[in-house]
Amino acid sequence: MxxxxxxxxxxxxxxxxxxxxxxxxxxxxxxxxxxxxxxxxxxxxxxxxxxxxxxxxxxxxxxxxxxxxxxxxxxxxxxxxxxxxxxxxxxxxxxxxxxxxxxxxxxxxxxxxxxxxxxxxxxxxxxxxxxxxxxxxxxxxxxxxxxxxxxxxxxxxxxxxxxxxxxxxxxxxxxxxxxxxxxxxxxxxxxxxxxxxxxxxxxxxxxxxxxxxxxxxxxxxxxxxxxxxxxxxxxxxxxxxxxxxxxxxxxxxxxxxxxxxxxxxxxxxxxxxxxxxxxxxxxxxxHLDGFTMECSYHGTQNGKAQVQGPIDDEFHEYIIEMPSAVGNQVSIFPTTFPGMFEISELAIQERSTDGTYDEVYTLTPAKLAQLPSTALSMRFPDGGLKFLNLSGQAQFNIPYSFTERGDYALRVVMKVYRQDHPVYVNVVRQALPVYDAQVRRGTSA
Structure with a gap:
């Protein structure tokens, strides 16, 4: 040839x-x-x-x-x-x-x-x-x-x-x-x-x-x-x-x-x-219309509870029930896929004798931004907590100790951004140099 x-x-x-x-x-x-x-x-x-x-x-x-x-x-x-x-x-x-x-x-x-x-x-x-x-x-x-x-x-x-x-x-x-x-x-x-x-x-x-x-x-x-x-x-x-x-x-x-x-x-x-x-x-x-949020807690079941929500750039309230919770750790996995999400309110509630829930622990917006996380987090001036979830395995822990066995619930007010939202795009571009540095160090998922 x-x-x-x-x-x-x-x-x-x-x-x-x-x-x-x-x-x-x-x-x-x-x-x-x-x-x-x-x-x-x-x-x-x-x-x-x-x-x-x-x-x-x-x-x-x-x-x-x-x-x-x-x-x-x-x-x-x-x-x-x-x-x-x-x-x-x-x-x-x-x-x-x-x-x-x-x-x-x-x-x-x-x-x-x-x-x-x-x-x-x-x-x-x-x-x-x-x-x-x-x-x-x-x-x-x-x-x-x-x-x-x-x-x-x-x-x-x-x-x-x-x-x-x-x-x-x-x-x-x-x-x-x-x-x-x-x-x-x-x-x-x-x-x-x-x-x-x-x-x-x-x-x-x-x-x-x-x-x-x-x-x-x-x-x-x-x-x-x-x-x-x-x-x-x-x-x-x-x-x-x-x-x-x-x-x-x-x-x-x-x-x-x-x-x-x-x-x-x-x-x-x-x-x-x-x-x-x-x-x-x-x-x-x-191609998702919705997402799954998981909550892991210590209790008689020592298991995970889940809720589903929409990807629509809107805040929604989610209640995750934690029956018979005990111990000193509650872990949240906000999304099961890489993406951008924001939490504006987070609280632990305990079931009363009349079946309703009373809040026993509330994280202020300022404390939310200080939570340690396995995701790449970015602080914003509105006091909320925005996370860019790189690997789909984001997790953070709530520093709360259950003083007695009971039926509890986690209340989360959160929204998940569509990938075409301007905030999502801008955060991705800000985060990209950090992500590149992680790749070079071999620490990124």
Whole structure:
């Protein structure tokens, strides 16, 4: 195999138009494989996916081996590449390339899952002396979310998480490579200009028979199949998740000014966003409407009691019953997943003979802020207690000794922030340097 072999890798989130753009790249000269090897069209993509079936299957096999699927908001760890399962998938993908594409001077493949496996593909193609160039396809995140809602019933929160994971992975792993960013909406409005932009950036030769190309593309492009079309400028203003809004805006700038892709500031910004996303991904990917709070106490049962609550940025009162409590320790596990929560009131109550509860111990807001905790806590001027729960295992203890056996209850007034709340986002950014320091020391979960 000589140095003239080139592969074009099309990256982009599911439902972002990668199929249509890959077909366009094929039409201007890149081999896509025998049609019999491609995923057949269906109701979701009546004009075809333009994906190699074996590649899709192997990507799915790799994800399943990690307990994941295509709808993962979890980064694929690069350390996975050293595992036996990864080597098996890598060898199988290498065989596909050798059997299907080895004799082609220029070929293209796409599967959105590739976004999660770029380092593996880079090692494969480098070993075969194949130059790889990248087309990163961006679609308005609102439209991606709307499409996934129709097809899969995904919440907007989950779709935004997937969009972030796929887009950040694509941009981070292609630093320093030949690449171009295009937007699906632009392609649907003027496919020829978008393909010319791709051809110019990747040094592709434009077909000599432009009339034949025009006829084929006009027969293929069907704007009626683009069901969701939001205004990009409005989207940047209305997307409630700030990291999504920021990344989409940055991608649009890179489309207008391709030189930004090689700019040190652009690369540093993507790295910073990627670290923020890794820091928050468990909250993003939980897709929860509610949470569980646990209370551990010493008593005849020496057990745990639980209550459930909503994630809605509102304060709610929770009563956790502790029958037959005794001893000198009450431990609270406020949330069972990484996130941001705030406690404004906390008290221990004892059941009276008439069945009602009387407060026997109350923590003032000032004392709340002094409670020792296994979470990363931050003090705020309103006197309440806000916690950024890094690992989902936050715990703090209430310094109260039960003087006699009885039936007690813990009263907590608390709210849990959605990950798109401005307070949550700001606290995460303040905490990120602390978290990075913990990672470097090897003390972070």
């Amino acid at each position: 000589n140095d003239t072999k080139t592969a074009i890798c099309v990256l982009g989130m599911h439902r972002s138009g990668t199929s249509s753009i890959t077909k366009g790249i094929h039409e201007i000269g890149a081999y896509i494989g025998a049609y019999s090897t491609l995923v057949p069209p269906d109701g979701d993509n009546p004009r075809g996916f333009w994906e190699h079936q074996k590649i899709v299957n192997l990507h799915d096999e790799a994800l399943q081996g990690m307990g994941l699927n295509w709808a993962t908001a979890t980064h694929v760890s690069e350390s996975w590449l050293n595992e036996a399962s990864a080597r098996h998938v890598r060898d199988q993908l290498r065989d596909v390339v050798m059997q299907e594409f080895a004799e082609q001077d220029l070929w293209v493949w796409k599967d959105p899952r590739t976004c999660l496996f770029v380092p593996m593909w880079q090692s494969i193609l480098t070993s075969l002396n194949i130059t790889t160039k990248y087309v990163i396809v961006i679609r308005n995140p609102l439209d991606v979310a709307q499409s996934l809602l129709r097809r899969n019933g995904f919440s907007r929160q989950k779709s935004f998480a997937l969009w972030l994971n796929y887009t950040l992975s694509s941009l981070r792993t292609t630093h320093g490579e030949t690449r171009v960013v295009v937007e699906y909406d632009d392609y649907m409005k003027d496919w020829e200009s978008s393909l010319q932009q791709i051809a110019s950036a990747l040094n592709m030769t434009w077909p000599k028979d432009n009339d034949a190309l025009q006829a084929r593309m006009k027969a293929f492009i069907n704007p009626a199949l683009q069901h969701s079309r939001s205004n990009p400028d409005e989207a940047i203003q209305t997307i409630e998740m700030s990291l999504v809004r920021e990344l989409y805006g940055l991608c649009r700038k890179a489309i207008q000014d391709p030189g930004l892709l090689q700019d040190d500031e652009f690369i540093a910004t993507i790295d910073r966003m990627d670290r923020e996303y890794k820091f928050m991904f468990a909250m993003f990917s939980s």
